Amino acid sequence: MAQEASTTSIVTFLTRLGDDQLVLGHRLSEWCGHAPTLEEDLALANMGLDLIGQARALYTRAGELEGEGRGEDDFAYLRREVDYQNLLLVERPNGDFARTILKQFYFAAFMTPFWQGTSNSSDEALAAIAAKAVKESTYHLRHSAEWVIRLGDGTAESANRMKCAVDDLHAYTDEMFQSDALTKELAGAGVAPEPATIKVQWQASVTEIFDAANLAIPEIAWPQLGGRQGEHTEDMGHLLAELQFMQRAYPGLQW
Amino acid sequence: MYSQGLIGADGTTDEDEAFLQHFQSRIDAEQKIEPNDAMPEGYRRTLIRQISQHAHSEIVGMLPEGNWISRAPTLRRKAALLAKVQDEGGHGLYLYAAAETLGISREEMTEQLLTGAAKYSSIFNYPTPTWADIGAIGWLVDGAAIMNQIPLCRCSFGPYARAMIRICKEESFHQRQGYEIMLTLCSGTPEQKQLAQDSLDRWWWPSLMMFGPHDSDSTHSDQSMAWKIKRFSNDELRQKFIDATVPQAEFLGIKMPDPDLEWSEKRGSYDHGPIDWDEFWRVVKGGGKCSKDRISDRQAAWDNGAWVREAALAYADKVRARQATAAPTPVAAE
Numbered sequence: 064m065a066q067e068a069s070t071t072s073i074v075t076f077l078t079r080l081g082d083d084q085l086v087l088g089h090r091l092s093e094w095c096g097h098a099p100t101l102e103e104d105l106a107l108a109n110m111g112l113d114l115i116g117q118a119r120a121l122y123t124r125a126g127e128l129e130g131e132g133r134g135e136d137d138f139a140y141l142r143r144e145v146d147y148q149n150l151l152l153v154e155r156p157n158g159d160f161a162r163t164i165l166k167q168f169y170f171a172a173f174m175t176p177f178w179q180g181t182s183n184s185s186d187e188a189l190a191a192i193a194a195k196a197v198k199e200s201t202y203h204l205r206h207s208a209e210w211v212i213r214l215g216d217g218t219a220e221s222a223n224r225m226k227c228a229v230d231d232l233h234a235y236t237d238e239m240f241q242s243d244a245l246t247k248e249l250a251g252a253g254v255a256p257e258p259a260t261i262k263v264q265w266q267a268s269v270t271e272i273f274d275a276a277n278l279a280i281p282e283i284a285w286p287q288l289g290g291r292q293g294e295h296t297e298d299m300g301h302l303l304a305e306l307q308f309m310q311r312a313y314p315g316l317q318w
Numbered sequence: 319m320y321s322q323g324l325i326g327a328d329g330t331t332d333e334d335e336a337f338l339q340h341f342q343s344r345i346d347a348e349q350k351i352e353p354n355d356a357m358p359e360g361y362r363r364t365l366i367r368q369i370s371q372h373a374h375s376e377i378v379g380m381l382p383e384g385n386w387i388s389r390a391p392t393l394r395r396k397a398a399l400l401a402k403v404q405d406e407g408g409h410g411l412y413l414y415a416a417a418e419t420l421g422i423s424r425e426e427m428t429e430q431l432l433t434g435a436a437k438y439s440s441i442f443n444y445p446t447p448t449w450a451d452i453g454a455i456g457w458l459v460d461g462a463a464i465m466n467q468i469p470l471c472r473c474s475f476g477p478y479a480r481a482m483i484r485i486c487k488e489e490s491f492h493q494r495q496g497y498e499i500m501l502t503l504c505s506g507t508p509e510q511k512q513l514a515q516d517s518l519d520r521w522w523w524p525s526l527m528m529f530g531p532h533d534s535d536s537t538h539s540d541q542s543m544a545w546k547i548k549r550f551s552n553d554e555l556r557q558k559f560i561d562a563t564v565p566q567a568e569f570l571g572i573k574m575p576d577p578d579l580e581w582s583e584k585r586g587s588y589d590h591g592p593i594d595w596d597e598f599w600r601v602v603k604g605g606g607k608c609s610k611d612r613i614s615d616r617q618a619a620w621d622n623g624a625w626v627r628e629a630a631l632a633y634a635d636k637v638r639a640r641q642a643t644a645a646p647t648p649v650a651a652e
C-alpha cells in the first residue's frame with residue numbers, strides 16, 4: 064500500500080520543480096532580440112514562455128497547498144539564493160547558441176519522460192500541470208534535438224562548438240537523476256517518478272541524437288551536484304540580482 | 319512596431335502614360351495590387367522601402383523593451399512582456415515576408431539596416447531606464463503605431479494590407495497591456511506614480527514625432543496618397559493620436575509635458591505646443607542616446623548567428639545529398 068506523502072514534502076517538491084522551470088525560462092528569455100535568426104528568436108521565446116508558465120502553475124499550487132498565503136511571486140522573487148533548489152544545469156549561462164540548445168536538449172530529454180510519468184500522479188493538481196507540460200516539453204525536445212543534429216553535423220565550426228558545449232555541460236547532467244529522501248517519499252506515494260528511473264530513457268534519447276550528430280558522450284569524471292541543496296554556481300547570484308531587482312528595490316508594492 | 323513617414327522615399331517612375339493610367343485606375347477602383355501584378359517601379363521601390371523600414375522597426379523595437387524582460391517585477395508581467403516582444407519579432411517576420419514578395423531578400427534588407435542604408439522608427443533610439451517605460455511604450459508607442467497602421471490595413475498592396483490586419487489586432491492588445499501597467503503604477507504609491515509621470519515625460523514628444531514631419535515639410539506624401547499606400551497625412555494621424563490619448567492621461571491622473579496643450583472648441587481637437595524637429599532629425603540621423611547601441615546589438619546578433627545559419631545550410635545540403643544518393647533504384651542495394 065502506498066504511503067501518503069506529507070504536504071510539506073509536496074510543497075518542497077513543487078517549489079523545486081518550479082525553480083527548474085523558472086530559471087531555465089529566465090535564461091531563455093535572455094536571448095530575446097539577440098538570437099541567430101528571427102525564427103529562432105521566436106522559438107526560444109516560446110520555450111521560455113512555456114517554462115515560465117509551468118513555473119507559475121507549480122508555485123501557485125505550492126502556495127495553495129502550503130496555505131500560508133504565499134503566491135507565485137513570493138516563490139519566484141522573495142527567497143534567498145540558498146532556498147532555490149534548481150538543477151545547476153539550468154542556471155549555467157547561455158553561452159553561445161550551441162550551449163543554449165544543448166542545455167535545452169539535456170533538460171527536455173529528462174523532463175519529457177518525467178512529465179509523462181507525472182501525468183498520472185496521485186496529486187491531481189500536479190497531474191494536470193504535467194499533462195499540459197508534457198506536450199510543451201515534447202516540442203522542446205524535438206526542437207532542441209533537431210538543432211543538436213544540425214549543428215553537430217553542420218560545418219566544422221558548428222561541430223566544434225557542439226563538442227565544446229558537451230564538454231562543458233555534460234558534468235551537470237548527473238544531478239537530474241539523483242535520489243534523496245524527498246524523491247523517495249514522493250515516488251513511494253505515487254506523486255512523481257523517481258528521477259533515477261528516467262535515466263535509461265534519457266540515455267537512449269541522448270545516444271540516438273548524438274549518433275546522428277556525430278557527437279560522443281563523454282565520461283563524467285566529477286559530476287557537478289548541489290543545486291537541490293541550494294549550493295549554486297556563482298552565476299546564480301547574478302541571475303537572482305536581475306530577476307529580483309524590482310521586488311528588492313521596491314519591497315511590497317503591486318505591479 | 320511601425321514605420322515612420324517615409325524618409326528619402328523616391329517615387330519616380332519611367333513607365334509610359336498609358337501604363338501609369340491603367341495602374342492608377344486599378345488603385346482608384348480600390349483593387350488590391352498583388353506581387354505578380356504589373357506595377358510602376360516607383361510603387362515597388364516605395365513599398366519595399368516602407369515595408370522594410372516597418373519590419374526593421376519591429377525588430378529594433380524588440381530591444382528597448384527586451385531590456386526589462388529579465389527584470390520584470392512579477393511573473394505575470396514577465397510572461398506578458400516576453401510574449402509582447404516575441405509578437406514584435408513575429409510582426410517583423412510577416413513584414414519581411416511581405417517585402418520579399420516584391421523581389422528583395424531578407425538578407426539584403428538586414429544588410430541595409432546594419433549599414434544604415436535603411437532606417438527604422440527613431441523612437442527606439444530612446445532608452446528605457448525604468449519599468450514604467452514598459453507601460454509608457456505600450457500605451458504611447460504601440461498606441462501611435464495603431465493610429466498609423468489601421469489605415470494601412472486598406473493599403474493598395476495586398477500582402478502589406480493583410481499583414482497589417484493581423485498585426486493591428488496584436489498591437490491593440492499591446493496598447494491595452496501598456497495602459498494597464500500605467501494604471502497600476504498610477505494607483506500605487508506616490509513613488510510609483512512618479513515613475514509613471516517621468517516615463518510619460520520621456521515618451522510623449524518622441525511619440526508625436528513617430529508620425530513624421532509636418533505635412534508642410536513632408537516631401538513624399540502626395541504620391542503615396544495617390545497610390546493609396548498612405549491614406550491620411552502625418553498631421554491628421556498625429557492629431558487623432560493626441561485627441562485619443564489626452565483623456566487617457568487625465569484618467570491616469572498624470573500630466574502631459576506640454577504647457578500649450580489645450581482643447582480647442584473651434585477645431586474640436588487639442589492644440590499642442592511646438593515639436594522639437596531638431597531633436598527628431600538628430601535622432602533619425604543616428605544621434606539618439608541608444609542609436610549606436612541598437613545597431614551594434616543587431617550587428618552582434620547577426621555576426622554571432624552567422625556560424626549557426628551556415629551550419630543549418632550545410633546540414634540541409636548534406637541531407638539533400640544523402641537523399642539523392644539514397645534515392646530508390648529498381649535494383650536492391652548490394
Ligand SMILES: [Fe+2]
Nearest residue numbers: 319376406409
Ligand atoms: Fe509590432
Ligand SMILES: [Fe+2]
Nearest residue numbers: 319460489492
Ligand atoms: Fe506592439
